[in-house]
Amino acid sequence: MRGGREADASGGVRASGIRSSARCWLVGLAVGLALADSSIVTLALPDILRELDVDITTVSWVLTSFNLALALAALPAALIARRRPSAAFTTGTIAFALASLACGLAPSFGVLVGARVVQAVGAALLVTAALELLSETTGSDARAARVWVAAGILGAAIGPAAGGILTELAGWESIFLMQVPLSLLPLAALGGMPVRPRVTATGWPQLNANAALLLLSGGLVAALFLLVLLLVEGWGMSPAAAGLVVTVMPLAAIAAGRVVASQRDSLRVRATSGIVLVAGGLAGLALLPRAGWWWTLAPQLLVGAGIGLALAALTERAVVGRGDQVVHGGWTLTARHVGVVLGLLLLTPVLTAALDRNEDEAVRAGAAEVLDSRIPALDKLRLAQDVLDEVRSAEQRGELPDVETVFEDRPGSDEYGALLAALRSQLQRAVTNAFSSSFLLAAALSLGALVPATLIRGRPI
Structure with a gap:
């Protein structure tokens, strides 16, 4: 802990200008908005894929580019911010706002990235x-x-929900356009604030805490990115509905944070407990008995509570009392977003391969459903061929097949309705099973954070 700042507080120094509490809210808003962008476009990816005519591998760069650039820029930015914090905050805020505007108006995928x-x-x-x-x-x-x-935790956790609701109501562009005025609002926090740069000895980063943050963030990719894709693309939920479902995680994180605030457990206990909860929640998502958003609620509660415990404890250990706090904050940002990129690089190919395998099984099961159905015999072969054509077309588009389109020009009888329900169930089962391997890998990645986390020492600060 740096004594100079605490001594100032005990001496009665008060921030001028707007009230300190309001200033904290404004600066916190800036942090939350900025870090929400690591996950806020997740539910918008299908719309971006279709509107900008790219495949599923390419569209993932909307996420990867942001997280990779943030990981690379965090430490240099911290070295600048430690000397001129007000100028760095102003410059960063304006750059973020202008870039958000450019994202919302992007005419092509390259411009967006x-x-x-x-x-x-x-x-x-x-x-x-x-x-x-x-x-x-x-x-x-x-x-x-x-x-x-x-x-930062709330921003990253709320991001997918907010993005899903905005995408449903006003299109994916609204995610970025909404951020322009909101991101400029925190500039009011600088009014009347005399910030005196403090350049002190930085020291080495806290390796154990940052390593645990990296691994845990990699595992959380499954909860913050893959889960919402499962809800929308796999189970056919609207982005807004999926956004509401995943609000369970930030609510659980808030609740866990409030409980922790009243306790005096060691940082190591909080970190390891949170990691176990996250890993357990991800394992629960891997073992869902069937498709249905309600099955995800209990695992989400575990993941959210784990986020509230582990991320807070690990970041506190990595930052507080570590000499130049701003630079160590930069190290934690680097660790977290390198972890996100690592998670995307590891989990995406696993998911893609599993989807291909399970899609083939779903096609065979679907063909059996068609042949065993009660629709007219002559239409069985035509319908089976149409379903196969839709599967092949969806594969070329980089999307999951939409079997409902096959039934649009067919009779609305009970037989056809029952067959559509059976085919939809087969597809949802295949997709749910395909996501299981990615969730299990994410759980293992998160659990790996226990190794460095158990080496952490320190009481609450």
Whole structure:
């Protein structure tokens, strides 16, 4: 803990301008918005894929580009922010807002990805500078770190839900256009704030905490990205409905954070407990008995509670009392977003291969359903061929097949309705099984964070 800042607080220094609590909210809003962008477009990916005419592998770069650029920019941004925090926050905020506008108006996929990279650089500047601004506002490095951590966790966890609802209501472009005015609002926090740069000895990063953050963040890719894809693409939910379903995780994270605030458990206990909860929740998602959003609620509760415990504890250990706090905040951002990129690179090919395998099984099972159905015999062969054509067409589009389109021009009798329900059930079962391997791998990746986390020492700060 740096004594200078705490001494200032005990001496009665008060932030001028707007009230400190309002300033904390504004700076926290900036951090939450910036880090929400690591996951906010997840539910918009299918629409982006169709509208910008790219395949499923290419469209993933909307996520990967942001997280990779943020991981690379975080430490250089922190080195800038430690010397000129107000300027870094202002520059980062304006860059983030302009890049968000460019994303919302992007005429092509290349422009969208390029703007996402600029977004990430702006996010790196404003998020690292925010840590110093919060220290100035609260008069305490420890309290500043807790606000900073909480804002980042909530932003990343709420991102998919917010993105899904906006995509459903106003299209994927609205995700970015909405961010423009909201991201500029926190600039009001700088009014009347005399921020004095503090350049102190930085020291080495806390390797155990950052390694655990990296592995845990890699596993959380399954909860923050793959789960929403399962709900929308696999089970046919609307983006808005899926967004509401995944609000369970941020709510659980908030609840866990409030419980922890009243306890005095060691950082290691909180971190390891949270990691076990996350891994258990991901394993639960891998073992879903059948398709149905209600089956995901209990695993989501575990993952959310684990996020509230582990991410907060690991980040506190990596940042608080570590010399130059801003630079160590940059290290945690790097670790978390390298983990996200690692998770995307590991889990995406596993999911793609599993979808191919299970799709073949679903086609065979679907053919059997058609042949065993009570529809007219002559239509069985035509319908089976139409279903096969839709499967092949969807594979070329990089999407999951939509069997309902095959039935649009066919009679609405009970026989056809029963067959459609059976085919939909077969497809949902195949997709659910395909996601299982990715969730299990994510659980193992998260559980790997226990190794460095058990080496952490330290009481709550």
